[in-house]
Structures are given as structure tokens and as C-alpha cells.
Amino acid sequence: MSRSKLRELGLDLPLLPTTSVGSLPKPPYLLKARSDFAQRKIQIEELKDAERRATSFWIRRQEELGLDVLVDGEMYRGDMVAYFADRLSGFEQGGLVRSYGNRYYHKPIIVDEIGWKGPITVEWWRYAQGLTSKPVKGMLTGPYTIMDWSFNERYASRRDACLALAQEVRREVEALVAAGCKVIQIDEPAVSVRPEELNLAVEAMEITTRGLKAYFLTHICYGDFESIYPGMLDLAVDNFDLEMSNSGLDMLRVFSKRPFTSDISYGVVDVHTHVIENAAAVEQRLRRGLELLPIENVWVDPDCGLKTRTVEEAETKLETVVAAARAVRNS
Amino acid sequence: MTSPFALQKCSVNEMNLLTANHSSYPRIGSTPEEQALRRAITRRDQGRGTDSDVLAAEDCLALLALQDQQNAGLDLVTDGMIRWHDPVSHLAGRLEGPRTGDLLRYFDTNFYFRRPVTNSKLARTNPLVLDEFRWAAQRSAQSVKTVLTGPLTLARLSLLEDPAANPDVLVMSYAEALSAEIGDLAAAGAGAIQIDEPWIAKHSFDLPLALQAWSLIAAYKGNAKLWLATFFGDAAPLYARLQESPFDVLAFDFTYSPNLLHVIEADGSAKPLGLGLIDGRNTKLEDTSMVARQVERVMAHVASSHCYLTTSCGLEYLPRDRARQKLNHLTAIKNSFLGVQQ
Numbered sequence: 001m002s003r004s005k006l007r008e009l010g011l012d013l014p015l016l017p018t019t020s021v022g023s024l025p026k027p028p029y030l031l032k033a034r035s036d037f038a039q040r041k042i043q044i045e046e047l048k049d050a051e052r053r054a055t056s057f058w059i060r061r062q063e064e065l066g067l068d069v070l071v072d073g074e075m076y077r078g079d080m081v082a083y084f085a086d087r088l089s090g091f092e093q094g095g096l097v098r099s100y101g102n103r104y105y106h107k108p109i110i111v112d113e114i115g116w117k118g119p120i121t122v123e124w125w126r127y128a129q130g131l132t133s134k135p136v137k138g139m140l141t142g143p144y145t146i147m148d149w150s151f152n153e154r155y156a157s158r159r160d161a162c163l164a165l166a167q168e169v170r171r172e173v174e175a176l177v178a179a180g181c182k183v184i185q186i187d188e189p190a191v192s193v194r195p196e197e198l199n200l201a202v203e204a205m206e207i208t209t210r211g212l213k214a215y216f217l218t219h220i221c222y223g224d225f226e227s228i229y230p231g232m233l234d235l236a237v238d239n240f241d242l243e244m245s246n247s248g249l250d251m252l253r254v255f256s257k258r259p260f261t262s263d264i265s266y267g268v269v270d271v272h273t274h275v276i277e278n279a280a281a282v283e284q285r286l287r288r289g290l291e292l293l294p295i296e297n298v299w300v301d302p303d304c305g306l307k308t309r310t311v312e313e314a315e316t317k318l319e320t321v322v323a324a325a326r327a328v329r330n331s
Numbered sequence: 332m333t334s335p336f337a338l339q340k341c342s343v344n345e346m347n348l349l350t351a352n353h354s355s356y357p358r359i360g361s362t363p364e365e366q367a368l369r370r371a372i373t374r375r376d377q378g379r380g381t382d383s384d385v386l387a388a389e390d391c392l393a394l395l396a397l398q399d400q401q402n403a404g405l406d407l408v409t410d411g412m413i414r415w416h417d418p419v420s421h422l423a424g425r426l427e428g429p430r431t432g433d434l435l436r437y438f439d440t441n442f443y444f445r446r447p448v449t450n451s452k453l454a455r456t457n458p459l460v461l462d463e464f465r466w467a468a469q470r471s472a473q474s475v476k477t478v479l480t481g482p483l484t485l486a487r488l489s490l491l492e493d494p495a496a497n498p499d500v501l502v503m504s505y506a507e508a509l510s511a512e513i514g515d516l517a518a519a520g521a522g523a524i525q526i527d528e529p530w531i532a533k534h535s536f537d538l539p540l541a542l543q544a545w546s547l548i549a550a551y552k553g554n555a556k557l558w559l560a561t562f563f564g565d566a567a568p569l570y571a572r573l574q575e576s577p578f579d580v581l582a583f584d585f586t587y588s589p590n591l592l593h594v595i596e597a598d599g600s601a602k603p604l605g606l607g608l609i610d611g612r613n614t615k616l617e618d619t620s621m622v623a624r625q626v627e628r629v630m631a632h633v634a635s636s637h638c639y640l641t642t643s644c645g646l647e648y649l650p651r652d653r654a655r656q657k658l659n660h661l662t663a664i665k666n667s668f669l670g671v672q673q
Contacts, residue, residue, distance in 0.1 A: 095650025100443035151614040
């Protein structure tokens with residue numbers, strides 16, 4: 001069904017389309033520019049130049065590596081929630097909290113009514129799409145995850161905050177669609193951790209995408225999938241981007257009991273290790289998935305965003321993804 | 332109404348409310364000093380620093396955590412668990428047997444832990460947190476509570492190498508390993524040892540097994556007061572059976588338990604309670620007088636001469652400035668409660 005939707009949108013993708021989840025590592029010159037900007041050593045235009053240069057680099061590299069659906073690499077983002085919170089009204093930047101090990105992020109605080117002030121990602125999407133003839137995904141964080149990864153001092157309940165966010169994220173989706181974006185990924189990594197709130201996430205996604213003309217993906221990762229499956233398939237998207245290899249393909253056991261009925265972006269390389277997986281092993285992971293999943297429904301990508309890897313590691317991991325897909329396509 | 336666990340109830344006026352840090356504390360903040368640990372780890376990982384630099388930075392941040400608690404006027408402090416990579420691998424990684432596995436979210440937080448991969452055989456060949464307790468006890472003017480993740484949570488968040496192995500055996504293996512640690516902590520003078528068992532709050536079917544494991548470790552507590560802390564789930568359905576557990580103090584996360592106040596009012600408590608009425612996961616400060624009234628409601632049904640006011644969970648989920656506010660808020664509420672008492 002989603003193949004026909006892709007065709008209706010004018011997208012002619014090969015079997016096993018390859019893509020990346022979203023974030024890619026920032027080259028050293030961009031890291032320096034961000035640090036210099038934070039210390040007020042350079043102006044915003046100088047930082048933006050570095051961000052555009054890095055975006056161009058990654059668009060070119062993804063084309064060279066042979067990926068089919070590209071991402072802008074999120075060179076302009078710090079993290080996936082604060083970036084949006086900073087650009088919506090109603091949020092205040094919070095202090096640093098730890099995500100794991102030695103990694104920290106600024107967790108936003110909802111202090112007032114949330115509102116969309118204008119396009120957030122459209123300019124960057126247009127810039128990236130202008131560099132390539134291949135489709136570039138629009139990249140958003142979903143309302144449930146923005147709510148769950150923010151502190152809430154304004155709304156009476158999590159539900160109220162989530163549904164308010166859904167209305168405003170939808171306006172960003174509408175802006176992307178109006179700009180010509182046909183493939184839009186709405187990341188909801190938090191969906192898998194509170195099974196009791198899955199219905200809320202479903203309701204919010206319905207508000208966010210209902211009736212809009214685009215192929216929608218959502219990325220969910222590092223949680224207890226078993227507890228939200230198959231209910232998660234009710235999320236109003238066409239494609240579920242899942243980390244499969246990090247958990248040793250555990251999800252296939254779940255799919256064997258209850259068939260996976262949507263399109264899937266099937267993660268075949270672990271993004272949290274410096275190790276570059278053996279190409280044959282990655283191909284084997286994909287082949288195991290195809291024992292259960294219809295090949296026309298499967299996209300291939302890494303488990304999650306690659307921003308924590310070095311540029312070279314990310315390139316090699318993406319190369320491995322493409323090689324695995326090609327090997328299976330050609331067999 | 333009959334209170335089955337409060338047969339020798341004290342009057343509210345005779346009761347003492349103490350303040351306690353729950354467990355973890357932010358290991359980063361906005362000042363250069365508060366960012367020393369992050370910088371030291373980054374430099375070491377880049378080959379520009381050493382393990383000794385990281386240890387020194389950990390000491391610095393642990394000291395700052397103790398100072399924040401002292402400045403807030405807390406009665407019972409922790410070392411902030413500053414040295415912990417996460418609540419699971421810090422302990423499992425120091426045991427013989429488990430190896431580091433994949434990355435998973437810690438319950439419903441946006442915080443991640445490395446899942447241990449193991450068979451059912453574990454061995455504690457070296458102390459786990461004993462040195463950390465000694466370090467903090469030497470530097471704190473207040474009593475120090477030591478925190479250990481419990482055997483049930485450790486086991487259920489581990490992956491068994493042999494899928495056919497009995498996962499319940501692993502619970503008891505972790506319990507044995509923790510027993511030895513608890514024995515050493517008690518011998519070293521630890522007055523309060525808290526066992527964190529968030530798993531049980533959402534998996535009550537595991538309670539019979541948990542009680543077995545807890546009985547095993549409780550046998551080693553010596554003169555220490557053994558705490559149980561449940562969080563990230565509703566403890567109300569478990570409350571009555573937890574009263575029969577071998578713990579000396581029960582600490583609850585009230586943010587997930589809308590009925591817990593009523594349950595305590597109905598059943599009473601034979602044990603001192605840790606009242607996690609302050610949300611450790613949201614920045615909003617609770618209304619002081621409202622919480623003071625909640626404390627009063629609970630303490631009217633507690634047989635013990637004292638209870639502890641604390642946060643719903645560790646404070647590491649908050650930015651440092653907000654965590655510090657929550658600590659200060661504990662004391663403000665305690666003072667308000669004492670005012671109510673008078």
C-alpha cells in the first residue's frame with residue numbers, strides 16, 4: 001500500500017531503499033564554529049556558513065555512498081527536543097541533565113502555552129533538497145517525545161501538554177508539505193517507554209499527520225517494543241524506523257508471533273559502538289528480517305542517528321548499510 | 332478506621348520529620364567547577380587525561396553534592412552516586428560474570444544504561460560501593476545513606492546468555508552478591524543502606540521472589556537500617572505486603588501513586604516511611620503548605636517516632652539548579668510541617 005503512496009507522490013524508489021535515521025556527525029570545523037559561537041567569538045552568519053558547508057558535505061557523501069533517501073544530517077541542531085523547544089513559544093531552556101555515560105542535554109521547561117511561531121525546519125530542508133535530485137527527508141521530533149523529554153510547569157497533565165504540542169507540530173508539517181517535502185520523519189523515540197500512554201501518542205500523531213499529503217515515517221528506539229507491539233502500528237505513519245541490531249534482532253521474535261504490517265526502516269548497524277560491523281554479518285541481519293517481512297515493505301538504515309560517531313565511522317557504517325541492501329537486491 | 336500496621340501509633344506532636352536525599356544527584360551544573368567531571372572524562376577518552384584526573388573530578392563533584400545537601404539542611408545525605416555510570420552497570424560491572432551489553436532506557440526516563448549480559452553465576456570478588464561509602468562518611472557532617480540497586484531490578488534488567496536459563500536464579504545470585512556488600516557496609520559503620528527496586532513498582536507479580544531475595548540480603552544488615560525504595564510506578568497495590576518485608580524503612584514515589592496517601596491512612600505503617608512527595612522528575616516546585624498537610628495526614632497513621640521527607644526518586648533527572656531547589660524545598664516543607672505541628 002505504501003509503495004503506491006510513494007508512486008502517487010512521484011517517488012520511484014528501488015527495492016530496499018537505503019536511508020539514514022537523521023543525525024550525522026558534525027565535522028570538526030563545525031564543532032569548532034559552534035564552540036566559538038557559544039563563546040561569542042564569531043557571529044551567527046559565520047556559524048551558518050559552517051552549517052551549510054557541513055550539510056553540503058553530507059548531501060554529497062550520501063549521494064556518493066549510494067543512499068536513496070537522504071537526510072540533511074541535522075548540522076544545525078544540538079539535540080532533537082531542545083532545537084524545537086527553542087523555536088516554539090512557551091518553552092524555557094533548562095539546565096543540563098544526563099542522558100547516559102558522559103552525555104548531557106539541555107532539557108526544556110514548558111512554562112507557558114505552546115505556540116508555533118513560524119517554520120522551524122523548512123529553510124534547512126529547502127537548502128538540502130536544493131543540493132540533490134534525490135528525496136531529502138523532512139525531520140521533526142514528535143509531540144509525545146517533546147512532551148516527555150521536557151519538564152512541564154504549565155499544563156495540568158501530560159496529556160494536555162502532548163495534545164497542545166501535536167497541534168503546533170502539525171503546523172510545521174503543513175509548512176514542510178507546502179514547501180514540497182514528500183517524505184517526512186516524525187521521531188517518537190519516547191513512545192516505547194510508557195505503554196500505558198501509547199493511546200495518547202497515537203492520538204497526538206493522528207492530529208499531527210491527518211490528511212496531509214506526504215509519506216510519513218516515525219523513528220522509535222531503545223525501549224521495550226514488546227510492550228507496545230502491535231498497538232504501535234496504530235500510529236498514523238507509513239513507515240516505522242526501528243533499531244533492530246542493537247537488541248540482537250530480538251524484535252523478529254515478536255514479529256514472528258504477530259506480523260509486522262507496515263513499512264519498516266530496518267536498522268542493521270549499531271550506532272553506539274566504534275566497531276564497524278562485518279559486511280557479511282550486516283547482510284545476514286537483513287536477510288533474517290526478510291524471512292518475516294515482505295521485501296517491498298523494507299527500507300534499510302542504521303539503528304539510530306549517527307551523530308555520536310566520527311565522520312569516518314559514520315561513512316563506513318552507511319557504506320555497510322548500502323552494501324547489505326545491494327547484495328540482497330542483486331541476489 | 333482500623334490501621335493494621337499502626338498499633339502503637341505515636342501522636343503527631345511526638346513525631347519527628349527528618350529530611351533525606353533520595354539517592355542520585357546531578358554530576359554536572361553550569362559553573363566550571365560543576366563541569367569538571369565531564370571535562371575530565373572527555374579529556375581521558377581523547378587521550379589527553381588520565382584515570383586519576385577522572386577520580387579527582389569525581390571527588391570534587393561528590394564533595395559539591397555533599398555541600399549542597401548540607402547547605403540545604405538535610406538530615407540524611409548520600410554521595411550523590413556521582414561515580415555511577417548508570418544504576419545497573421556500576422554494580423554489575425564490578426561483579427565477576429556479567430559483561431557489558433546493549434544500551435537501553437532506564438524505565439520510562441530518557442536516561443540509558445548498559446544492559447549486563449550474564450549467565451546465572453555471579454561472584455563478588457571485590458567491594459562494590461564500600462570505598463565510596465567510606466569516602467563520603469569521612470567528609471560528611473551528616474549521616475550518609477548508601478544506595479544499592481536491588482537484586483530484582485538488577486536481574487530483570489540483565490540479559491541471560493542462555494535463553495533457556497531460569498531468570499529467577501539470577502535474582503538470587505545478585506542477592507547473594509549484594510549480601511556480601513551489605514555485610515561489609517554494615518561492618519564499616521553504614522547506618523542506612525537503601526535498596527532501590529524500581530522494577531517491583533510495575534511488576535508486582537515478582538513480589539514473592541523479591542521477598543525471598545530481600546530476606547537473604549536483610550540477614551546481613553547488622554546494625555544498619557535497611558531501606559527499600561520503589562519508584563517509577565504505583566506502590567499502592569504492594570503496600571500491605573511491603574509492610575511485611577524485612578526492610579526497616581519503606582520509601583515511596585507518591586507521584587505515580589494517586590491512592591497511596593489513602594492506603595497509608597487506611598492501613599497505617601509499622602515502619603518509618605520515606606515520603607517521596609516531592610517530584611524528582613519535574614522542575615515545578617510543590618506547594619509547601621499542601622505537602623506539609625500531606626505529611627501530617629500520613630504521619631498521623633505511622634507507628635514509628637519518625638519519618639523521612641524525600642523526593643520521589645534520585646535528583647539526577649533534574650538540572651543542578653533545580654535539584655538544589657528541591658533539596659531546599661524539603662527543608663522548607665519540614666519547617667512548615669513543624670509549624671503545623673506546633
